[in-house]
Amino acid sequence: MPLVSLLYPLVIIIYLLIGVAIVFHMLRYKINQRVAFVMFVIYIAGSLILLVSNFSLFSAVNWNQIFSAVSF
């Protein structure tokens, strides 16, 4: 369980770093302001929904039961 609680934030940090790079390029190098804004809103909204649902699914997993089932 401690391993998972260390790995999960690391994975999320990697995801967020990629997300920052995407948003930076979307807004910094925009060619069409309206398209960039619409895609930015879609990206942020989608990411928030996916992140919140992923966190709730992470909390729903019974890690102790899984680790005891796979350990020999």
Add this chain to the structure above:
Amino acid sequence: MYEEIIFPGKRENEQIILFLRRHWFIFLIRIFFILISIAGLVIIYVLINSLSENFRESAFYNLLIFGESLATLFIWNFFFILWLDYYLDAWIVTNERIINIEQRGFFMRNVSELKLTKVQDVTSEIIGVIPTLLDYGNIYVQTAGEKERFTFYQIPNPNYVKNTIVQLQEKERVAEERELGEIIRGKNR
């Protein structure tokens, strides 16, 4: 028509004649990888569920759903990386110059420009069955005194674009010659 287009170094009286991106089919091919990934997730879900009847009641079911959700997060990012790669590559033809904006990954961006008067030769090329059917291809713009060619990749209607560039180049050349003539005449008086 192109009022919303922003590009580096836009001049006051500069008029955008053509704004070009790769053909939509190229983006569709890239999206295909996303579709394969989503299909993979669905197949994994169905396969694992079909292995055991009681799987939904076990702790591993939540683990599977969590894993699929985590994969979806990264697929979401991957889609936007592909979209950015498509969206940030552009070729702009104005009444004065040609601007090439090229983005490769996150850390390589190349913006180059070419004056229409420097254009020496324009070649369009359509190779393959799908490009012929969908009418997309490459355009090579050769400049005077430079070895390197200016290339437009996989753009729609390459023949039309080529003709437009040639016409604009001719117009710009005539205007420059006229301007030069006026300067010479002015000096002789």
